[in-house]
Amino acid sequence: MSAEPLWSENLRKVYPVKGGPAVEALAGVSMNVRPGERVALLGRNGAGKTTFLRIASTLLRPTSGSIRVFGYDVDSTPEKARPYIAVVPQEGKPFFHLCPREQVYTYLRARGLSRETAQSRTEEALTRMGLNEVADRLAITLSGGQRQRTMVATVIATQAPLLFLDEPTIGMDPFARREVWASLRDLTAKGSTILLTTHYLDEAEALSHRLYIVEQGRVIVSGTADDLKRSVGGTVKVSLPTAPGRAELFRSFGEVVTDGEGLTVIVTPERLREVMEITEKSHLTPTVGPVSLEEAFLRVVGRKIDED
């Protein structure tokens, strides 16, 4: 198990469409995930994230390109890759007529774990996900968030070397999300590697060591969250709620986004003082804060859409 947990090169997936043009869901995705990393795959709906995850998790065949899990070719020898992976499928649900305790335990048994190991990991995962109080209630009686926690508990209990999580915290409250984050951090500390997709950019920032942004089946940005923020021209934003017609004053400092009467300037920390001096001279009231990952994401993807 010395090879990289996940490696892909020029991965393509084309879906044939009856009576219409084929859809290219992946147009040459190359990426690698190193041992113990938590990597987020971000993108708009339909960008190709789930297609990539399904191919990587042996559930879909690529049209061309290469992809390996721990050195095993996922396309030609999926049965060799499968023992190393576990998946939280997008929109996956636990069996409605099983309790969370039964769901986690029977799943671990189906993966070949011994009774004792399955039992102890089940209890550990249920506790971790805050499901003890509902552990013996049928899943059909649980809330959407509790069902999703059951799915995550099922998969983290495997402690598989490589976990694929497709929108794992969807529908969860902020407390539950943080429990999931803590569990995933623990897992990687123990040696697991994680590739997740999410539309919660705060989650991607809090959780991932690196991220890939996919747009129309292509990786348009990869790196850390800070790299992405820097790529939009600065890590500080100055918001001016009422500055009609003043955009030109700030264009030389960085990107200026207008919104009605207001505008936002993205600047580097080094040039912040100059911007503040201008706002003072112009009698404007600025609000200064860090650029969020979501804002950087919107700009990077928006720019790509404009280009296309």
Add this chain to the structure above:
Amino acid sequence: MRIETTEGSARAFRGTGAFLWTEVLVQAHEELAMATAMVTQTVLLVFVYILNPALIGVALVGSVLFSTFTLGQRVLNEAAYIRIDHKANDLYLAGPMSPEGYFLGMAAGVLVVYLPPVALLGTLAVVVAHLTVETSLALLGLAAVVWLFAASIGYIFSTFFRDNRAIWAYASLFFNVFGVLPPVFYPFGFFPAYLQPVALLMPPSAAAALIQTRIGATALSTGQTWLALLGLAGETTFAFFFAVYWARRTVRGS
């Protein structure tokens, strides 16, 4: 880090027992479903008893075979439901569990849960039709063969649907038409002669004809007996191995 399999590779039929148990737990929480498993058979038995009580033994034997045949419909419904609604196949199959273990575990789990009504009908058949030990064992074996055929077909069919609503209609139609119209609940000789070879190529009616011959309700010729036996064996073997192949193939979509 622990890798949960030997030699880093999934073994054939790995996980069958565990998934069987999972299915038993899932199905056992729906007690009413077990009762509904007997509705069609009971209705037909009542009709036969009212219209011609002398045929009740034949109908009871048929009801056992029909019961194991319609378990295929339950496998179809279950496999499609947990794939379409729960994505549970993704959860289980992207892991060390084997695809054929998933299929067989599900089919066997459904069988275990619905065994009590089948056993009840079987006991009634033994008592009412005065089945000998040999004939009872033959009925048991044929019922098992019919189950294996139907479960395999049910699993294969389940992979073609993308919507549960379509399944309810087609599955019910398929299993009821092939389980009720051919001579399963009534003597083989009542079936039009020109269609009899077709009936002998349908597993439920072929099995019923073989048992009816043993209890004297039908007299199959040697050729017909061989056709029924070879048809059952060939179709069931083909259906099972194709289901195993198909289970492996459909893990990865298209």
